[in-house]
Amino acid sequence: MKRDEPENLDLLAAEYVIGTLWGPARRNFDRRRARDPFVDRRVRAWEDRLAQLSLRLKPVVPSPGVWPAIEHRIGGTSRSGWRALAAAVALIAVLGFGWIIWQELRPPQATAMLATETGAQLWQVELAAEGDHLEVAAVGEVIVPDARSRELWALPEGAAPVSLGLMPASGSIRLALDDRQRAALASSAKIAVSDEPEGGSPTGAPTGAVLYFAEIVRT
Numbered sequence: 001m002k003r004d005e006p007e008n009l010d011l012l013a014a015e016y017v018i019g020t021l022w023g024p025a026r027r028n029f030d031r032r033r034a035r036d037p038f039v040d041r042r043v044r045a046w047e048d049r050l051a052q053l054s055l056r057l058k059p060v061v062p063s064p065g066v067w068p069a070i071e072h073r074i075g076g077t078s079r080s081g082w083r084a085l086a087a088a089v090a091l092i093a094v095l096g097f098g099w100i101i102w103q104e105l106r107p108p109q110a111t112a113m114l115a116t117e118t119g120a121q122l123w124q125v126e127l128a129a130e131g132d133h134l135e136v137a138a139v140g141e142v143i144v145p146d147a148r149s150r151e152l153w154a155l156p157e158g159a160a161p162v163s164l165g166l167m168p169a170s171g172s173i174r175l176a177l178d179d180r181q182r183a184a185l186a187s188s189a190k191i192a193v194s195d196e197p198e199g200g201s202p203t204g205a206p207t208g209a210v211l212y213f214a215e216i217v218r219t
Contacts, residue, residue, distance in 0.1 A: 013042035112214040137172035154184035
């Protein structure tokens with residue numbers, strides 16, 4: 001994989017955000033981010049995505065006796081024992097957070113890059129490893145006229161297009177998929193984006209011009 005490929009840049013952006021990219025590699029990435037708007041947008045997309053991780057963790061209130069018990073044990077624990085306990089707690093925290101990060105960084109089941117006829121990239125679409133949602137990021141300059149929307153479609157072989165949701169004009173969004181949408185994607189070799197009235201097609205089928213197509217690359 002070349003360093004300039006979108007998939008590789010996206011992985012580097014993820015490592016940059018979680019802090020595992022360091023040293024000369026991080027400094028090089030900093031310089032690249034400063035001069036390349038696409039790289040900066042991928043970093044911001046990962047910052048937005050990972051910022052939501054804390055929302056998945058349900059707060060737990062310990063019972064009243066937990067903290068007194070900990071204080072009692074600390075008071076009777078040698079310095080070396082306390083350090084071992086602190087290290088164990090830190091390791092558990094790191095492993096727990098690492099598992100969440102691993103869930104986020106697992107390779108997607110499929111990807112597609114929607115671009116103009118001249119090759120200017122507009123959106124990157126990823127089918128999550130779980131298969132239950134799409135991650136869609138605007139990676140180029142997307143221009144949508146007033147009172148219009150851009151709608152994403154699966155193109156299942158031998159069947160009518162199936163709407164997958166509306167595309168963002170900027171930033172990134174997550175599109176949840178129902179069973180019908182997942183089945184349509186599974187039998188599609190391509191996706192497409194059409195021009196629709198604001199809010200999307202009123203008929204369940206493309207009503208405006210189909211502006212962009214992209215091959216689905218499956219992993």
